[in-house]
Amino acid sequence: MSRHDAAPAPHAGAPAPAGSAAAATPAAADAPSREHLVLASGLPRLEARVLLAHASGRRREWLIAHGDEPAEARAAAAFAELAQRRRDGEPIAYLTGTREFLGRDFEVSPAVLIPRPETELLVRAALERAPHGARIVDLGTGSGAIAVSLACERDDLRVLGTDASLQALEVAIGNARCLAAQALASSRLRLLAGNWWEAIDPGETFDLVVSNPPYVPAGDPHLSQGDVRFEPSQALAAGPDGLAALREIVAGASARLQPGGWLLLEHGYDQDVAVRALLAGAGFTAIATLPDAAGLPRVTLGRRPE
Numbered sequence: 001m002s003r004h005d006a007a008p009a010p011h012a013g014a015p016a017p018a019g020s021a022a023a024a025t026p027a028a029a030d031a032p033s034r035e036h037l038v039l040a041s042g043l044p045r046l047e048a049r050v051l052l053a054h055a056s057g058r059r060r061e062w063l064i065a066h067g068d069e070p071a072e073a074r075a076a077a078a079f080a081e082l083a084q085r086r087r088d089g090e091p092i093a094y095l096t097g098t099r100e101f102l103g104r105d106f107e108v109s110p111a112v113l114i115p116r117p118e119t120e121l122l123v124r125a126a127l128e129r130a131p132h133g134a135r136i137v138d139l140g141t142g143s144g145a146i147a148v149s150l151a152c153e154r155d156d157l158r159v160l161g162t163d164a165s166l167q168a169l170e171v172a173i174g175n176a177r178c179l180a181a182q183a184l185a186s187s188r189l190r191l192l193a194g195n196w197w198e199a200i201d202p203g204e205t206f207d208l209v210v211s212n213p214p215y216v217p218a219g220d221p222h223l224s225q226g227d228v229r230f231e232p233s234q235a236l237a238a239g240p241d242g243l244a245a246l247r248e249i250v251a252g253a254s255a256r257l258q259p260g261g262w263l264l265l266e267h268g269y270d271q272d273v274a275v276r277a278l279l280a281g282a283g284f285t286a287i288a289t290l291p292d293a294a295g296l297p298r299v300t301l302g303r304r305p306e
């Protein structure tokens with residue numbers, strides 16, 4: 001099931017959305033219109049509409065169609081608080097508690113990286129290479145965006161997602177319950193806690209290993225700018241050159257891959273040369289880098305020789 005169908009999920013830190021109760025509560029005739037709240041918020045119009053829709057328990061399309069009508073008091077108060085938090089810099093996805101990834105709404109919290117559109121490339125590349133019945137591990141699953149999407153896209157795949165953060169894993173389990181309940185119940189989708197390869201039984205092997213690990217250099221100024229400031233540093237930073245996690249994953253991958261199996265890694269736009277060298281050094285063949293929608297090198301993959 002996609003959470004597109006459901007009312008926006010309340011986030012622990014957000015004011016309770018007014019939801020259908022707000023719709024049932026008549027607004028004062030002299031209350032400002034919804035569109036006025038949007039325009040007066042000081043936020044980009046799209047962001048303000050997303051937050052007002054969340055605060056009202058309505059879809060954005062409904063809000064646009066009913067923009068001239070007076071806003072309900074509860075929705076207006078909830079929106080005012082959300083708009084202030086956004087002006088203070090909190091990411092929209094943490095305020096609404098959701099982010100769309102490959103057409104499904106994933107719950108997110110400040111315990112997880114907000115899934116990025118670039119990562120959809122990694123999932124598509126994995127789906128193209130996964131043979132029927134493939135066993136796949138997603139290392140550093142975060143919200144579960146990659147692991148849950150793979151399990152949802154193909155019901156022949158057996159997917160394991162792991163993460164060192166228990167709080168992140170809780171979010172991933174919530175998303176799996178909501179979006180891939182059957183796969184979770186039948187253990188076709190599993191989620192485990194632990195440090196990279198240590199999380200997995202020593203004898204377990206895979207046809208594909210996929211990961212979007214932390215890859216930002218620890219001192220990078222971007223870590224203290226914009227939305228990224230609010231994301232967990234464990235999900236972002238990886239040693240002085242940003243390659244610490246990628247090195248660890250590549251080093252252990254051959255022993256966990258079946259002959260002919262694929263390793264697919266997301267990385268920074270300027271790390272493709274380094275990641276290809278890591279894969280070559282570990283004996284991988286058919287090494288290639290795929291560009292993201294902006295044309296930047298984003299996913300590097302390689303094959304364990306047969």
Ligand SMILES: C[S@@+](CC[C@H](N)C(=O)[O-])C[C@H]1O[C@@H](n2cnc3c(N)ncnc32)[C@H](O)[C@@H]1O
Nearest residue numbers: 115140141142163164165195196212213214235
């Ligand atoms: C960049 S985020 C990716 C999250 C998710 N896969 C996505 O693409 O949206 C990296 C994830 O790796 C996890 N992580 C960091 N260090 C780890 C470690 N030593 N072992 C396992 N997971 C780790 C973080 O908790 C985080 O969830």
